[in-house]
Amino acid sequence: MMLFEKNKGQQGRSTLRCSIRASFMFGLFVSALGFSGSFPALANSSSTPVVESSICLDCHDDYSGKLEHTAHRDALQDNNGLSCMSCHSGGSIHIEDPTTENIINPSKLDASKQAAICANCHRPHTGQDNQGLDPHLLQGLGCADCHSAHKGQEGLLSSDVTTLCSSCHQGALLQFQRRSNHPVGDGVVDCTSCHSFKGENEPNFGHGNSANCYSCHPEQSGPHLFEHPVSISFSTEGEGCTSCHFPHGGPNERLLKSPNNNLCQNCHGTPPLHRSKHSGLGAKLPCLDCHSQTHGSNDNRLMLDPDLGTKMFPNCYQSGCHSLGN
Amino acid sequence: MNTQRIIKRSALGILNVTLLVSLIPPPSKATTGEAELKLGYIYLDETGFNKQQQSFNLYEGPALSLENLRYSFSNGANLTGDFKNLTMNNRHLKGRLYKSNQFGLNVSHNKYRRLYSNNPDRFTRRETSDVTFWAKPHRYLKFYGGLGQTDKSGEAVELFEPGKALNITPVDYQHQRYHIGLLANERGRTVQVEFRGSMFDNNSEAADQRSTERYRAITMFPVPRYEEVVLNGGFQHFKNTLDRDGLEFSSNSAWGGARVYFKNSITARYSFVFDRAQNSNELIATDNITHSFGLSKRFTKAGISAGYRKTVRDDIDTELDAAGVYLSGWAKVGSGFTLKGDFGSETTDVEQGSTLTGDKDLTRYRGSVNYRFRDVSAYAKFASRNIENTDIGSQSDYRRGTFGVSAIDSVYGQLDVSYVTATGDYQNTESNFEFIEHVISGDLLSSYYHQFQLGIGGVYYKSDRDVDVESISLRLRVNYELTKDWRLEGVFDGRNYDDLQNPNSYYTANIIEINIVKKFRAKED
Numbered sequence: 001m002m003l004f005e006k007n008k009g010q011q012g013r014s015t016l017r018c019s020i021r022a023s024f025m026f027g028l029f030v031s032a033l034g035f036s037g038s039f040p041a042l043a044n045s046s047s048t049p050v051v052e053s054s055i056c057l058d059c060h061d062d063y064s065g066k067l068e069h070t071a072h073r074d075a076l077q078d079n080n081g082l083s084c085m086s087c088h089s090g091g092s093i094h095i096e097d098p099t100t101e102n103i104i105n106p107s108k109l110d111a112s113k114q115a116a117i118c119a120n121c122h123r124p125h126t127g128q129d130n131q132g133l134d135p136h137l138l139q140g141l142g143c144a145d146c147h148s149a150h151k152g153q154e155g156l157l158s159s160d161v162t163t164l165c166s167s168c169h170q171g172a173l174l175q176f177q178r179r180s181n182h183p184v185g186d187g188v189v190d191c192t193s194c195h196s197f198k199g200e201n202e203p204n205f206g207h208g209n210s211a212n213c214y215s216c217h218p219e220q221s222g223p224h225l226f227e228h229p230v231s232i233s234f235s236t237e238g239e240g241c242t243s244c245h246f247p248h249g250g251p252n253e254r255l256l257k258s259p260n261n262n263l264c265q266n267c268h269g270t271p272p273l274h275r276s277k278h279s280g281l282g283a284k285l286p287c288l289d290c291h292s293q294t295h296g297s298n299d300n301r302l303m304l305d306p307d308l309g310t311k312m313f314p315n316c317y318q319s320g321c322h323s324l325g326n
Numbered sequence: 327m328n329t330q331r332i333i334k335r336s337a338l339g340i341l342n343v344t345l346l347v348s349l350i351p352p353p354s355k356a357t358t359g360e361a362e363l364k365l366g367y368i369y370l371d372e373t374g375f376n377k378q379q380q381s382f383n384l385y386e387g388p389a390l391s392l393e394n395l396r397y398s399f400s401n402g403a404n405l406t407g408d409f410k411n412l413t414m415n416n417r418h419l420k421g422r423l424y425k426s427n428q429f430g431l432n433v434s435h436n437k438y439r440r441l442y443s444n445n446p447d448r449f450t451r452r453e454t455s456d457v458t459f460w461a462k463p464h465r466y467l468k469f470y471g472g473l474g475q476t477d478k479s480g481e482a483v484e485l486f487e488p489g490k491a492l493n494i495t496p497v498d499y500q501h502q503r504y505h506i507g508l509l510a511n512e513r514g515r516t517v518q519v520e521f522r523g524s525m526f527d528n529n530s531e532a533a534d535q536r537s538t539e540r541y542r543a544i545t546m547f548p549v550p551r552y553e554e555v556v557l558n559g560g561f562q563h564f565k566n567t568l569d570r571d572g573l574e575f576s577s578n579s580a581w582g583g584a585r586v587y588f589k590n591s592i593t594a595r596y597s598f599v600f601d602r603a604q605n606s607n608e609l610i611a612t613d614n615i616t617h618s619f620g621l622s623k624r625f626t627k628a629g630i631s632a633g634y635r636k637t638v639r640d641d642i643d644t645e646l647d648a649a650g651v652y653l654s655g656w657a658k659v660g661s662g663f664t665l666k667g668d669f670g671s672e673t674t675d676v677e678q679g680s681t682l683t684g685d686k687d688l689t690r691y692r693g694s695v696n697y698r699f700r701d702v703s704a705y706a707k708f709a710s711r712n713i714e715n716t717d718i719g720s721q722s723d724y725r726r727g728t729f730g731v732s733a734i735d736s737v738y739g740q741l742d743v744s745y746v747t748a749t750g751d752y753q754n755t756e757s758n759f760e761f762i763e764h765v766i767s768g769d770l771l772s773s774y775y776h777q778f779q780l781g782i783g784g785v786y787y788k789s790d791r792d793v794d795v796e797s798i799s800l801r802l803r804v805n806y807e808l809t810k811d812w813r814l815e816g817v818f819d820g821r822n823y824d825d826l827q828n829p830n831s832y833y834t835a836n837i838i839e840i841n842i843v844k845k846f847r848a849k850e851d
Contacts, residue, residue: 068358068398071426079402080427112591112624123511138622139666140629140656154406154422171707171728174746174765177787179795186383187410187418188438216476218501218526221536223568223575223605229682234577234603234612236644237681251750251761251793257722258752258759259792265756266720267682292484298533298568 051091053077056084059098066150087117087149106149111142118143161190172248180256181249189216194247210240224296228303230267231295237267244294260286359397359405359848365390366815366841374833375444379823381835382441382449383416389841395421397848402426415439415451429461432472442483444830450480450497471506498529514556515547533570540564554587558597577603591624595633612641628657635672644679648672650688667693684717701734719755724748739772739779760791771803779805794826815841 053075057064067076074082085091087106094103106117115137125136136145148158157164162184166173172191176184183189194212210233214221220231220241230238241247244263245255252259258266264287288294292305299306370386395407407421417437424430438452458472477500484493507520520542528534544560559582566575583597597618604611620633630653637648650672657665674686694707707728714721730744745766752759769783781803789795802818817839825831 071404071424073398073402073404074426110624110626119514123514123516138629138631139654140624140658170705170730170744171709171726171746174728174744174767177765177767177785177797178763179787179789179793179797183383183438186416186438188383188436215503218524218536219497219499219528219534221526221538221566223536223566223573223607225568225571225573225607227605234601234614234639236612236639236641236646236679237683251763251789251795257750262752262754262757262759266715266722266752266754267718269718269754270756288484298570 051083051085051095053084055095056088056091063150070149070151070156072149072156082121086120107142107144109142111137111140111145114142114144161192162187165191165195175246175248175250178246178249179251180253182247182255210242213241220295222296224298226297226299226301226303228294228296260288264288264291359395359846361395361397361407361846362393363391363844363846364393364815364841366839369838371836372834374823375441375446375831379821379833379835381821381837382446383439384837385414385416387414389414389839402428427462427465430459432456432458442481445483448481448483448494450478450482452476452478456503466510466512468509468511469507470509472504474503476501476503496530500527500529501525502527517543517545519543535569536567537569538564538566556585556587558583558585572606574606575603576606577601593622593624595620595622610642612639614639627659628655630655640678644681645677646674646681647677648674662697662699664696664698665694666696667691682718683715683720685715687714687716688712702732704731705729719753721751721753723751735773737773739770741768741770743768758792761793762790764788774805774807777807779803779807781805795824796826797821797823811845811847813843813845815839815843 054077057076064076067073072082074080075084075086088104090103104117106114109117146158146164147156149156151158159167162173169191173184176182184191193216210221210231222232227235229235230243231240232238233240244257246257247255250256256263268287290305290308291303293299293303297303297306366389368384368386368389370381370384372381389411390413391411392407392409395405395409397405399405403423403425405421405423408419409421410418412419415437416439417435419433419435421433422430433456435455436453438454439449440452441449454474454476456472456474458470460468460470462468479498480496482495482497484495501524503522503524505520505522507518509518510516520540522538522540522542524538526534526536526538528536540562541564542560542562544558546556546558549555549557560580562577562579564577564579567573579599579601581597581599583595586594588594595618597616599614599616601614602611603614614637616635616637618633618635620631622629622631632653633651635648635650635652637646637650639646639648650670652668652670654668655666659665669691670689672688674688676685688711690709690711692707692709694705696705697703705728707726709726709728711724712722726746726748728744728746730742732740732742734740745764747765748761748763750759750761765785765787767783767785769781771781771783772779782801783803784798784800787795787797798821800818800820804816806814808814817837819835819837819839821833821835821837823831823833
């Protein structure tokens with residue numbers, strides 16, 4: 001099933017532009033409906049909490065400003081079933097004797113208890129790749145370690161994504177300082193560009209371990225008539241893109257794990273025919289000079305550059321190996 | 327034709343304006359919000375070649391930005407935005423309009439330039455636009471979708487240059503993406519269906535047009551009357567087609583699993599994945615089958631997990647069997663220490679047929695100590711990974727140590743200092759590659775004192791042994807508060823890069839950025 005008729009470029013792109021515009025207009029339409037309140041109200045919107053939020057705000061008046069710009073804003077006025085008591089149970093006792101001991105503060109609970117409170121409204125982080133697991137929760141990290149329920153950025157994160165992730169994954173952040181790296185420092189990509197927490201916002205469009213890479217590097221994705229098996233996640237020969245590339249940053253160009261021929265020789269060694277003078281390494285050439293189609297070829301099984309005849313030396317003397325003599 | 331186009335565009339324009347106007351609430355309703363408008367100039371003084379630098383995405387000239395936009399309407403809707411360098415070719419724009427539990431609309435646009443060689447005229451430019459939306463017509467129902475397009479054009483340079491001549495590759499493609507999905511979720515019971523697709527038009531290589539489709543359905547739910555048992559499962563069909571020849575890669579995947587929560591905070595897990603992938607150019611398919619088991623126990627201030635994974639990869643000619651184990655744990659010790667450690671090992675054997683790389687052994691272990699006392703934290707971490715292919719005499723070793731300290735003081739400011747060292751050793755029967763890297767980074771930002779705020783930071787990178795690269799960057803910041811809503815910013819960024827094995831590869835830059843910032847606040851009635 002194709003949503004758009006693919007017509008060699010122009011019509012397809014024009015159709016896509018209309019679709020982008022239609023999508024934007026749809027969003028505005030939805031917004032207008034939202035402003036006019038035409039969507040059905042959530043369940044329990046008319047239920048009254050044990051202690052109304054306005055009573056909490058009599059003492060904790062600073063939270064009014066903090067919550068104002070967040071998705072938990074509804075708690076300020078007990079709208080849509082959300083109130084201070086939704087998370088901080090024990091309020092009826094607390095208003096009689098306001099101490100920290102007789103009210104629940106989710107950020108002070110252990111990770112699983114935090115998750116249970118948040119799960120009343122929010123899906124846990126259990127994307128398809130995790131198959132029902134949350135690795136952060138297994139390490140004792142709770143929701144409050146990354147999210148700030150009363151303030152914060154998009155997704156109620158306590159800081160921007162890169163700063164937040166690198167507060168624990170310092171080694172990963174410093175890999176982006178290496179010789180070649182993904183542009184995290186520029187803000188062009190951040191951790192969630194590749195590492196997904198929620199199923200509906202997954203960036204990947206491919207298959208297997210390399211799915212994320214093809215989202216931004218589709219020119220390498222294939223399929224090809226002749227595949228380089230190491231670059232394919234499902235093959236018996238390799239693990240996909242990370243077989244050769246560091247995902248964050250590396251000491252060589254193009255995020256390669258090792259340079260020049262060492263990378264190829266890790267799997268291929270030096271094929272016997274390449275030890276002769278007039279081929280391959282015998283001519284002291286890097287593997288990629290000839291076998292440039294490392295991600296797969298539509299021309300030949302050996303991944304040779306399709307323009308090899310014209311790119312290489314037009315005659316023996318320009319190679320530097322033979323001379324006419326003086 | 328032109329008249330029709332004018333009428334159509336006018337109609338669309340009127341409709342867009344009408345919808346935008348409908349977003350503006352009546353003046354009698356209260357709103358709150360803030361934003362920062364930044365106007366500045368970037369001055370670049372560069373020497374050398376910046377193909378390895380992130381500064382290849384910087385431009386000299388005036389820059390206008392609208393940042394930290396946060397606007398709340400009285401009816402609960404929120405508008406946020408960050409629009410950086412609106413006037414420049416490296417603009418980075420993000421906007422979001424949402425109303426909690428009702429709808430959301432995200433729009434983003436980014437332009438990015440990249441250099442591949444020492445010739446600054448050879449570069450590619452990538453322009454990406456995305457629109458995503460979601461709506462919740464009911465508390466338990468959410469539908470979502472999005473569209474996106476990436477245009478990349480310019481000239482790239484191949485990594486290795488045959489005959490020592492610069493090999494330039496023209497790049498000109500469009501990559502269009504779209505997705506739509508439906509999610510039903512009620513207190514841990516989830517059903518989700520999604521379609522995702524893309525089209526790739528390569529104008530440099532017409533025969534390279536491609537398209538992908540992915541259909542996915544997943545579910546997760548506790549067993550009725552046995553809520554401590556949670557089941558999950560899903561199915562996915564993926565297809566990638568090369569339009570020229572109708573060449574197609576397709577896969578069908580199914581997965582499932584269960585979690586059981588026992589008493590005393592013990593959790594047991596099982597999951598399986600079955601995937602069959604096939605390239606239409608070949609008659610055989612490859613099956614990937616994975617079974618994994620896990621057990622974890624949580625204590626008051628500690629936790630431990632262990633697991634086992636079995637994977638079979640079979641394409642009839644060749645069968646690989648992999649078996650792996652992992653063990654991890656964490657503990658809070660004393661009044662601020664957290665210890666963590668994990669170990670993993672996997673052995674892959676060629677049970678049938680042969681592969682280029684033969685059997686493989688992978689071992690990884692990590693450990694860390696974190697200390698936190700109020701607003702001061704320190705950490706030390708160690709990670710090691712070893713991969714061996716004994717049949718072909720290939721081995722890789724990678725080790726990394728990370729140390730750091732950070733402190734926040736409301737009076738004086740904040741400090742972050744870190745050091746990481748990494749070593750890599752890649753050996754095979756033909757050659758070796760070794761490197762050792764050091765990265766030192768620090769950042770000190772003071773609090774405001776007499777309207778002044780100062781910051782100093784930098785990164786030092788050194789790579790040695792078979793690579794000899796040194797890179798330094800130093801960053802100085804000055805902020806001066808003219809008034810409560812006006813601020814002057816100055817940034818000096820000095821950079822130096824040297825590839826000592828390649829004298830032609832060096833770079834020095836002095837980058838100065840001066841901005842005047844006006845903070846806007848919406849007053850609440």
